[in-house]
Amino acid sequence: MESITINSDVEQLRVVETLVDTLSKKLGIPDEVYGKILISTVEAVNNAILHGNKGETSKLVIVNFTADGNMFDVTVTDQGDGFKYDALPDPTDPSNIENLHGRGVFIMRSLADNIEYNDAGNEVKMSFRY
Numbered sequence: 500m501e502s503i504t505i506n507s508d509v510e511q512l513r514v515v516e517t518l519v520d521t522l523s524k525k526l527g528i529p530d531e532v533y534g535k536i537l538i539s540t541v542e543a544v545n546n547a548i549l550h551g552n553k554g555e556t557s558k559l560v561i562v563n564f565t566a567d568g569n570m571f572d573v574t575v576t577d578q579g580d581g582f583k584y585d586a587l588p589d590p591t592d593p594s595n596i597e598n599l600h601g602r603g604v605f606i607m608r609s610l611a612d613n614i615e616y617n618d619a620g621n622e623v624k625m626s627f628r629y
Contacts, residue, residue, distance in 0.1 A: 501564045505544075507552040507577075515544050515562055522564055528571060532629040535610040536571060539625050542603040543575040551577030551621055570612075574624040581620030 503518055505511035519540055523533040544560055552558035563574040608614050611625040 500566055502561065504559050504561050506556045507548040507554055507558045507560060508556050509545065509548055511548075511560075512541055512544060515540060518562075518564070522566075522571075526566055526571065526629070528629045532571075532627055536573065536627050539607045539610045539627075540573050540575070542607050543573070543623050543625065546603055547575050547577035547579070547621075550582065551579030553579065569629055571627045571629055572624060573627075574622065576622040579621050581617075583620060 501518065501522060503515060505514060516537065519533075519537050522528075523536065528536065540562070544562060547560040548554060552560065558578040560578075561574075561576045563572075563576075565572045565574075607623070607625060610627075612628045613626040615624045616622065
């Protein structure tokens with residue numbers, strides 16, 4: 500449906516936000532679902548820029564948006580080495596309350612109807628029912 504490739508610069512998040520706005524309006528996505536999509540997408544792209552690509556502006560982040568029936572999918576891919584998405588500490592565990600790592604992934608998992616990572620851990624696909 501739509502794809503955007505950005506440099507690893509957090510200023511580029513605005514471009515992604517604008518595209519989410521445009522596509523959500525075009526598809527008639529309800530506000531509640533739009534909010535989930537926007538927060539999750541911004542978090543995933545921010546993670547790709549800062550953690551995946553380590554803020555190296557020469558590295559790219561690719562964001563693909565697809566809609567099929569009542570599902571809206573967002574796939575975010577970076578050029579980093581990936582991470583062990585199944586080994587993140589549980590941010591709701593009292594012993595991790597001071598640990599800031601893993602909160603974004605936790606939020607994405609909470610908001611998306613489905614979330615999948617590729618084996619390398621440098622691509623996430625989030626699905627939202629609307």
